[in-house]
Amino acid sequence: MNFGISSPRFLRRIGVWKIALFSGVFFAMIALSADTVALEIKNPITSPTLQDLIVKLSEGLLKIVFILAPVFIIISGFRFLIASSTGNQAGLTMAKKLFMWTLAGTAIIVGASVIATVIVNFAKGL
Structure with missing residues (x-):
């Protein structure tokens, strides 16, 4: 029922x-x-144009990356030391991967910021 x-x-x-x-x-x-x-509803974005917004976002992202990248490089260095002192091959491999991914991520973000700045400057010149 x-x-x-x-x-x-x-x-x-x-x-x-x-x-x-x-x-x-x-x-x-x-x-x-x-x-x-x-x-x-007030607009929380203070940038008047899209170009200014892109510049501010890339600058903020660079600030975060320049804080986090050295931290992860130091962490990978400690992992290298610990793994090499114990003779742990898997730990060495993990430390190498962490170091390489940290460098790759930093390079990608810095490169993207440079490309964004170039595009914004090119668009301002039009």
Whole structure:
């Protein structure tokens, strides 16, 4: 037996007219209160143009990279020391991978920032 909200027995007991009345009053209250509420969403992006936004994003990303890259290089150095002192070949391989991926990621981000700056300067010259 179905005794859920969609069952005919439930609808007869509550009455379809009560549900319709409640829904109408509820949505009317929302519609009437919408006129009194002034909603203003301020733009959090302070850059007036897309070019300025790209420059600010690339500068912010470079700041993060120049903080994190030395940290990961130091971590990979410690892993090299620990793995070489214990003779752990898997640890050496992991330290090499960490060092190489740190250098690759740093190079990609710095290169992307340079490319973004070149594109923005080219677009300003048009």
